[in-house]
Amino acid sequence: MLKEKKKKQQSLHKRHSELAVANKQLEKLSNGIFANGELPLFSEKIRETNQFPLRPNKLEILQINVGYMCNQVCEHCHVDAGPDRKEIMTRETMQQCLDVIKNTGAHTLDLTGGAPEMNPDFRWFVDEASKAGIKDFIVRSNLTIIRANKKYYDLPEFFKNHNVHVVSSMPHWTRGKTDKQRGEGVFDLSIKALQELNAVGYGMPESDLRLDLVYNPSGAYLPGDQASMEKEFKHALLEDFGIHFHNLFAITNLPVSRFLDYLIASENYEDYMYSLVEAYNPAAVKNVMCRNTISISWDGFLYDCDFNQMLELKVASKIQHISEYNEDILNDRKIIISQHCYGCTAGAGSSCQGAVAD
Amino acid sequence: MAANNYYDPADLRKFGNITEWSKELGDKFFDYYGKVFEEGALTAREKALIALAVAHTEQCPYCIDAYTKDTLQRGVTKEEMMEAIHVGAAIKSGATLVHGVMMMNKVNKLEM
Numbered sequence: 429m430l431k432e433k434k435k436k437q438q439s440l441h442k443r444h445s446e447l448a449v450a451n452k453q454l455e456k457l458s459n460g461i462f463a464n465g466e467l468p469l470f471s472e473k474i475r476e477t478n479q480f481p482l483r484p485n486k487l488e489i490l491q492i493n494v495g496y497m498c499n500q501v502c503e504h505c506h507v508d509a510g511p512d513r514k515e516i517m518t519r520e521t522m523q524q525c526l527d528v529i530k531n532t533g534a535h536t537l538d539l540t541g542g543a544p545e546m547n548p549d550f551r552w553f554v555d556e557a558s559k560a561g562i563k564d565f566i567v568r569s570n571l572t573i574i575r576a577n578k579k580y581y582d583l584p585e586f587f588k589n590h591n592v593h594v595v596s597s598m599p600h601w602t603r604g605k606t607d608k609q610r611g612e613g614v615f616d617l618s619i620k621a622l623q624e625l626n627a628v629g630y631g632m633p634e635s636d637l638r639l640d641l642v643y644n645p646s647g648a649y650l651p652g653d654q655a656s657m658e659k660e661f662k663h664a665l666l667e668d669f670g671i672h673f674h675n676l677f678a679i680t681n682l683p684v685s686r687f688l689d690y691l692i693a694s695e696n697y698e699d700y701m702y703s704l705v706e707a708y709n710p711a712a713v714k715n716v717m718c719r720n721t722i723s724i725s726w727d728g729f730l731y732d733c734d735f736n737q738m739l740e741l742k743v744a745s746k747i748q749h750i751s752e753y754n755e756d757i758l759n760d761r762k763i764i765i766s767q768h769c770y771g772c773t774a775g776a777g778s779s780c781q782g783a784v785a786d
Numbered sequence: 787m788a789a790n791n792y793y794d795p796a797d798l799r800k801f802g803n804i805t806e807w808s809k810e811l812g813d814k815f816f817d818y819y820g821k822v823f824e825e826g827a828l829t830a831r832e833k834a835l836i837a838l839a840v841a842h843t844e845q846c847p848y849c850i851d852a853y854t855k856d857t858l859q860r861g862v863t864k865e866e867m868m869e870a871i872h873v874g875a876a877i878k879s880g881a882t883l884v885h886g887v888m889m890m891n892k893v894n895k896l897e898m
Contacts, residue, residue, distance in 0.1 A: 605863070643861075660831075
């Protein structure tokens with residue numbers, strides 16, 4: 429039992445798990461029920477509505493992953509993030525990103541991780557990036573980092589001073605469900621962090637300081653209707669803890685990395701893939717996030733999305749690194765797909781900004 | 787057909803196939819079914835919890851499978867799910883016991 433608990437506190441990389449290797453994940457996603465014809469490949473599915481090959485629309489979002497280090501080891505994490513991950517974006521790569529941010533046509537900058545705040549150059553980067561005049565500047569904060577160490581206590585003020593849009597994970601409004609997915613004690617720390625964000629104005633009704641929450645299911649099932657979930661979250665968090673926030677994004681867990689590992693270990697993989705394929709919604713393909721986003725990794729490589737980044741599927745373009753960035757050439761590419769993509773087209777669709785279907 | 791079991795979890799996915807042998811009635815049923823579970827005077831969440839309780843009183847394995855997943859998807863907690871099942875169980879046992887009045891009536895009539 430203790431050994432099992434310790435294992436859960438380490439990344440798949442640290443455990444030398446087979447699924448720490450991207451190719452092994454891709455093999456899994458193409459074998460079995462997809463190889464024997466039980467379920468159609470994603471390419472076949474989007475071909476039915478003439479959406480293959482998938483191509484980008486106008487670029488709107490630059491998502492930068494500043495490192496895989498995190499203070500949490502969430503069971504469902506597609507990044508396989510954790511305290512033992514050492515991949516961190518250097519200031520040199522950040523500078524290359526800044527050069528791009530100043531000239532991009534994208535209206536949204538989205539910083540993610542791991543816990544982006546753990547990058548030693550995070551504050552410098554936010555300071556510089558906020559001068560570029562990007563319309564929407566998102567930081568994906570896991571909340572607990574704000575209470576993890578004294579040096580992070582002033583993060584709410586720091587975010588406010590840079591007019592950052594905070595997007596935070598909160599899998600449920602109850603302690604039990606939250607801690608099971610994200611680790612013991614995470615719920616209480618998250619509540620405290622949300623109260624502190626509220627205290628400086630984040631998430632308050634009428635406030636321009638945006639605070640949105642991300643909900644993703646704590647298990648092998650799909651998220652419910654985003655609007656209904658938002659209502660439930662708002663009611664419970666306000667009633668129980670006096671917490672306000674703006675929007676809830678309901679995100680589907682994609683079968684990548686630790687969530688894929690969990691699906692296989694719990695013998696839910698096939699049923700889950702069936703659920704995703706059965707819930708396939710061609711309307712969601714139109715607005716899927718890889719069509720308006722470029723994902724940049726800690727070492728400056730370019731991907732169609734954060735999931736492809738974790739599967740080490742670099743963009744199919746002659747431009748593959750931030751140092752040689754060219755938006756026009758990049759936008760003229762075919763998006764790389766595999767069966768994990770069903771996660772973004774199930775039901776109302778799913779993206780880092782929540783549901784996508786009109 | 788499953789060789790050794792009357793019930794096969796994979797059969798749940800084939801529920802829609804019932805329209806194949808009677809399209810008109812099958813379609814009508816699924817239209818009705820879909821409509822019933824839409825948001826109305828009751829929320830879809832409340833309806834899912836009722837369905838979960840009834841699934842248990844009917845002891846339908848397919849329905850238990852489907853509505854356990856459905857309620858989880860709607861953010862329903864384990865405590866709420868179990869309370870809903872107790873409501874079903876209470877009605878079931880109450881329905882048994884209330885018939886005891888019939889037995890008592892009969893006894894009272896028959897005995898001197």
